[in-house]
Amino acid sequence: MEGKKENVPGDGIRSLPTSRLFRITNYELYAKPNLVIMGLGLVALAGCTGYIAYMRHKYEKLGYYSAIKEDGSETFVKRTSKWD
Template identity: 40%
Template sequence: MSSSSEQPDIKSEAPKEKEHRVPGLRGVRTSSLFRAVNPELFIRPNKSVMAFGLISLTLCVAYIGYLHAAEENKKDLYEAIDSEGTRYMKRKSSRWD
């Protein structure tokens, strides 16, 4: 009988494992509507998707910057006609230059 008291009780150890909860919002009970509206709180980060998103966002910002710079360069040019009637592009100049 003394041998039975020396063995650890397996039933008493099992609830301790169930008490261990996942940190963060994954362990919290929420509704499926909350999970559908806020998926970024429950999905583990995916590095390849993050890299693709970062590269695509950077390219979009660079393209917008390029369009802005190209438009700024066009503002300084206008179409001029000389005395012979030929058209050409000329840079705007100030009378002070």
């Protein structure tokens, strides 16, 4: 068995014999993790989440809330007090 590779612990599905089509369609199972791309993705995800939280805080601070009209459309309405 010259062409047989030795199984290494942690290889998982990589150690099983599979077809070329399976390897192409499930590329993420065989690719090594790229820490630079993963870091950029994490920064982008954190930035988007932070921006959404910032915008939500900004609108809540201004006193607006989303109200649904009778026709089903959504609008932002400024909060009013019953005492005014």
